[in-house]
Amino acid sequence: MEFKKSQELYNKGLENLVGSVNSPVRAFASVGGNPLFIKKAKGSKITDVDGNSYIDLVLSYGPMILGHRHKKVQKAITKALKNGYSFGASTKNEIKLAKIVCDAFPGMDKVRFVNSGTEAVLSGIRLARAFTGKDKIIKFSGCYHGHQDALLVAAGSGLATLSLPGSKGVPEGAVKNTLIANYNDLDSVKAHFEAHDDIAGVILEPVAGNMGVVTPTNNLLKELKEYVNAKGALLIVDEVMTGFRSKFGGAQELFDVEADITCLGKVIGGGFPVGAYGARNEIMEMVAPLGGMYQAGTLSGNPIAMAAGISTLTTLNKQNPYERFNEVAATIETYLIEAAREHGVEITVNRFGSMINPFFTSKTVTNFEEAQSSDTQKFATFFWEMMHNGVFLPPSQFEAWFLSSALSEKDLEKIKKAINAAMEKVAAS
Numbered sequence: 097m098e099f100k101k102s103q104e105l106y107n108k109g110l111e112n113l114v115g116s117v118n119s120p121v122r123a124f125a126s127v128g129g130n131p132l133f134i135k136k137a138k139g140s141k142i143t144d145v146d147g148n149s150y151i152d153l154v155l156s157y158g159p160m161i162l163g164h165r166h167k168k169v170q171k172a173i174t175k176a177l178k179n180g181y182s183f184g185a186s187t188k189n190e191i192k193l194a195k196i197v198c199d200a201f202p203g204m205d206k207v208r209f210v211n212s213g214t215e216a217v218l219s220g221i222r223l224a225r226a227f228t229g230k231d232k233i234i235k236f237s238g239c240y241h242g243h244q245d246a247l248l249v250a251a252g253s254g255l256a257t258l259s260l261p262g263s264k265g266v267p268e269g270a271v272k273n274t275l276i277a278n279y280n281d282l283d284s285v286k287a288h289f290e291a292h293d294d295i296a297g298v299i300l301e302p303v304a305g306n307m308g309v310v311t312p313t314n315n316l317l318k319e320l321k322e323y324v325n326a327k328g329a330l331l332i333v334d335e336v337m338t339g340f341r342s343k344f345g346g347a348q349e350l351f352d353v354e355a356d357i358t359c360l361g362k363v364i365g366g367g368f369p370v371g372a373y374g375a376r377n378e379i380m381e382m383v384a385p386l387g388g389m390y391q392a393g394t395l396s397g398n399p400i401a402m403a404a405g406i407s408t409l410t411t412l413n414k415q416n417p418y419e420r421f422n423e424v425a426a427t428i429e430t431y432l433i434e435a436a437r438e439h440g441v442e443i444t445v446n447r448f449g450s451m452i453n454p455f456f457t458s459k460t461v462t463n464f465e466e467a468q469s470s471d472t473q474k475f476a477t478f479f480w481e482m483m484h485n486g487v488f489l490p491p492s493q494f495e496a497w498f499l500s501s502a503l504s505e506k507d508l509e510k511i512k513k514a515i516n517a518a519m520e521k522v523a524a525s
C-alpha cells in the first residue's frame with residue numbers, strides 16, 4: 097500500500113495547518129506515521145488520495161451511521177441547497193428536526209441546536225448551573241465531552257491518547273468547580289456530594305467511547321439519576337456518541353433512564369456540523385430568549401445541516417438497524433477473540449451496540465485506569481496491519497470502532513481476514 101500522495105499533502109499542510117490536521121486524533125500520533133488524506137467515500141468504503149480503499153470503521157467518529165453518501169441524505173441536501181445556505185433566521189426544517197429529536201428522547205420537551213458536541217455540552221453545563229444556582233460539576237475520569245476549559249481535566253479521547261493530564265491554556269479558575277469521579281464507581285460520586293453542597297450536576301457518557309469502549313455496570317445510570325436528583329443536582333447525559341447510535345432513543349432508551357439534560361451531536365447532523373442540548377420545559381425555559389441563560393450561534397440550525405439531520409434520522413428510524421448492529425458487533429468480537437487466542441495475544445474486547453474495540457491487555461476494562469493498562473504499542477502494530485489489509489480504524493487505542501448499516505457480509509469477511517493478519521503481526525512483534 098502506497099501513502100505517497102497523503103505524505104505530500106501532509107508536508108504541504110504543515111505550512112498553514114497545525115500538524116496538518118484540524119483535530120488532534122487525526123494526526124495518528126499514538127500509532128505513528130502520518131495522517132491519511134481522504135479523497136472520497138461511499139457506503140461502507142472510504143478512499144484515500146493514493147487510491148487505497150478501506151472498509152471504514154471510523155465513520156467520521158460516529159456520524160456516518162448509514163454509511164457514506166446515503167442516497168436519501170444526498171437527495172435531501174441537494175434539495176435544500178437550491179433554497180440557500182444560511183439565513184440567520186428560523187426555517188421549517190429546524191422545527192421538523194426538533195420534533196424528531198424530542199419524540200426520541202422522552203426527557204426532552206425542548207431542544208436547542210448548536211454546531212458541535214462541545215457546544216452542546218458547554219451549553220448543557222451552563223444550563224445545569226443556571227437551573228440549580230450551583231457551580232460545581234462532576235465528570236468521570238476517561239470520559240471526554242469536547243474541549244471546553246472546565247472539562248479538560250481528565251479527558252479521555254485525544255488527551256488520553258496524547259497522555260496530557262489536562263490542557264495548557266486552561267486557567268486554574270476554569271477547573272476549580274470541576275470534580276472528578278471514577279467511572280462505574282458510584283461511591284466516588286457520593287464522596288463529592290458529602291464534601292460539597294454546591295454541585296449543579298453530574299455529566300457522563302452513558303456508554304464511554306473515549307477511553308476505548310467502557311460499558312456501565314450495575315445499573316449505573318439509574319442509580320446515578322436517583323442519587324443525584326435526591327441531592328438536588330441534575331444528571332447531564334452526554335449522548336453525543338451514543339445518541340441514535342446505541343438505540344434510536346440513545347442509551348437512555350436502552351437503560352430506561354431519563355436524563356435531566358441531554359447533549360447530542362454526530363449522528364444528529366448526518367455528517368454536517370450539528371449539536372443539540374435539551375431538557376424538560378421547566379429547565380429549557382431558562383434559555384434565552386425565554387430565560388436568563390445566554391447561548392447563541394450564527395450557524396445554529398443551519399438549513400443544510402437540518403436537512404441532512406432529518407433525512408439521516410428518518411432513514412435510520414425506518415431501517416431500525418440496532419439488532420443487526422448487535423449481531424455484527426458480536427461477530428467482530430468473535431473474530432478478535434478467536435484470532436487473539438490462535439496467536440497467543442492477550443486482549444479484552446468491550447462492545448456496546450455498534451461501538452466496539454479491543455484492548456491489548458488481559459485485564460477487564462471497566463474504567464480509565466484499567467484502559468490505560470492496555471499495550472498501545474501492540475495497538476499501533478494492529479492498526480497498521482489492519483490498514484494494509486483494507487480496514488480503516490480510529491488511530492488510537494482510546495477510541496471506539498463504529499459500525500454503519502452499509503456494512504455487508506463481504507465486508508465482514510474482509511474484516512475477519514484483516515483481523516487474523518493483524519493479530520499474527522502483533523504476536524510476532
Ligand code: KE4
Binds near residue numbers: 240254495
Ligand atoms: P465535537 O465537539 O467533537 O463535535 O464533540 C465533542 C464530544 C462530546 N461528547 C462525546 C461523548 C464525544 O465523543 C465527543 C467527540 N468525540 C471525539 C471522538 N472521540 C471526536 C473526534 C475528534 O475529536 O476529532
